[in-house]
Amino acid sequence: MLFFKPIFxxxxxxxxxxxxxxxVVSFAEIDQTKSxxxxxxxxxxxxxxKIEISYYSDSRDYNTLNILxxxxxxxxxxxxxxxxxxxxxxxQSDNRFDLTRYFMEYRLGRPLFPKSSxxxxxxxxEAEYNxxxxxxxxxxxxxxxxxxxxxxxGNSKSWLQWRYHPYETxxxxxxxxxxxxxxxxxxxxxNGFADINFIEGGRDRWLLEPQLNYKLTDLIDAAIEFRxxxxxxxxxxxxxxxxxxxxxxxx
Numbered sequence: 001m002l003f004f005k006p007i008f009x010x011x012x013x014x015x016x017x018x019x020x021x022x023x024v025v026s027f028a029e030i031d032q033t034k035s036x037x038x039x040x041x042x043x044x045x046x047x048x049x050k051i052e053i054s055y056y057s058d059s060r061d062y063n064t065l066n067i068l069x070x071x072x073x074x075x076x077x078x079x080x081x082x083x084x085x086x087x088x089x090x091x092q093s094d095n096r097f098d099l100t101r102y103f104m105e106y107r108l109g110r111p112l113f114p115k116s117s118x119x120x121x122x123x124x125x126e127a128e129y130n131x132x133x134x135x136x137x138x139x140x141x142x143x144x145x146x147x148x149x150x151x152x153x154g155n156s157k158s159w160l161q162w163r164y165h166p167y168e169t170x171x172x173x174x175x176x177x178x179x180x181x182x183x184x185x186x187x188x189x190x191n192g193f194a195d196i197n198f199i200e201g202g203r204d205r206w207l208l209e210p211q212l213n214y215k216l217t218d219l220i221d222a223a224i225e226f227r228x229x230x231x232x233x234x235x236x237x238x239x240x241x242x243x244x245x246x247x248x249x250x251x
Contacts, residue, residue, distance in 0.1 A: 047073030056225065056246030060239050062088030062096045064246070077114045082106030090238055103132040109145060122147045128165060141165035141175060150182065157183040173198040187215045192225075205230040213248070221248040 050070035057063055068083040086099035109126040124145040131138040143165035150158040161179040168174060177195040184190065192210040199205065208228040213221045225244045233240025 049073075051251040052248050053251075054223070054246055054248040056223075056244035057096075058087075058227070058242045058244040060090045060242045061093040062090055063099070064088075064244060065099055077110050079109045080106065081109070101133050103130070105130050119148065126163065126165075139172075140169040142167045143174075150180070152182060153184060155183050157181070157189075171200075173200045173202075189213050189215075203234075205234070207231070216247075219250050221250065222246075223248060 049072070050068075052066070052068040054066040054068070055063065056066070065086040066083055069081070071080040074080065082105060084102060084104045087101040087103070088096045088098055089100055092098075105128065107126055107128045109124050111121065111124045113120050113123060124147070126143060126145050128141040129138070130141070143163060145161055145163045147159060147161040149156060150160050152158045159181050163175075163177045163179070165175045175195060175197050177193055179193045180191060182190040190210060190212055192208070194210075195207040197205045197207070206228065207230065209225060211223050211225040213223045215221055223246055225246070227242045227244060229240045231240075232238040
């Protein structure tokens with residue numbers, strides 16, 4: 001379990017932050033929230049901290065534990081989003097529960113014009129940190145984001161966020177991506193991302209993870225996730241494409 005050592009500090013910092021900043025909600029407050037109209041309830045939930053713990057079974061004979069955190073309403077209009085994936089090794093069905101690999105991504109972002117209206121309100125800046133197994137596999141990225149609504153199926157919940165990071169600390173290139181949330185019905189939604197990594201002097205690499213979700217309860221979702229990693233696909237010992245099914249526990 002040596003792979004846990006590099007991530008002790010961020011996990012401890014997350015726990016401390018949660019203890020200090022997560023709101024305590026009484027049953028009376030819950031009843032009051034339920035009595036509000038839909039619009040008022042959405043206003044009350046705006047800026048709510050979020051934690052998700054997910055567990056998946058991948059078609060390539062390994063399992064994944066994902067821990068996702070979101071702090072959207074920090075001082076100075078800052079926002080932190082991040083996740084850690086713990087994976088087993090591919091094609092080792094007997095050891096699929098041994099989570100020997102990890103990947104982490106954390107983003108610190110801020111809107112450029114938080115008090116404005118119209119399309120310009122969606123512009124922002126962002127710093128991103130990535131790390132995974134092995135030495136010197138960490139990288140930081142800096143760039144711009146743009147988020148806007150995506151009116152589909154007669155609802156206003158769907159959105160897209162475009163990102164471009166022209167600077168990377170490893171000097172290997174840049175990255176562009178799109179993150180999305182598409183509401184299909186009250187219980188079904190699609191979310192995910194598509195990243196393209198521009199490699200200087202090499203072949204560009206795609207990472208895709210669209211996910212179909214179904215809300216079982218207010219606290220639990222079922223999900224099927226399609227995974228494509230062109231970095232893995234370039235390795236003859238690995239399979240870059242997989243399908244994973246799992247459950248999400250939401251706090």
